[in-house]
Amino acid sequence: EVQLVESGGGLVQPGRSLRLSCAASGFTFSDYYMSWIRQAPGKGLEWVANSNQGGGGKFYVDSVKGRFTISRDNAKDSLFLQMDSLRAEDTAIYYCVRERFGWGFDLWGQGTLVAVSS
């Protein structure tokens, strides 16, 4: 089955760190750009970061630059998001998402909730 499964979310205090993981299955993971997209409670969608197929090209939204790091392990079909110096405004459901070239975000995980609060 073609799917993405996120893990690693939870409640964390401001200023602390959290690492999200995404396990891909059912497709050739190394063929695709992969993104993290988040959704604050009751709000819209915000693209956070992406990685090219090899992991050498990484891009971020300005609000997380210098705090978040995206990485991937193609041997293990996995995507990661290291989140440091977390803020209350980072509270959101974080989705792992496949980018299909020429299409858009065509495969989404179920999401993992990150809550930043003291």
Next chain:
Amino acid sequence: EIVLTQSPAALSLSPGERATLSCRASQSVGNYLAWYQQKPGQAPRLLIYDASNRATGIPARFSGSGSGTDFTLTISSLEPDDFAVYYCQQRSNWPPYTFGQGTKLEIK
């Protein structure tokens, strides 16, 4: 950063009616615009890519049109399963990819 503005914010219609949702970009995105559907408690689903192409498995009642800065998602005859939130998204100028704020399609 390209800003996408969706209208209306909410739309109340009955099953069987036609729905027209709009998305306007702050600068031209060519035809690099996609539409997504999100139901409560679920991840978004890709409906339309490159302004007018239906993604795999998307029913023909969904259609997209437009280019440049003005785009439309049309649902020709609403079914009960179509009531959801719809987002547009551009991939013309990134990073960052940007989304509209969403249109909530409600049952009247």
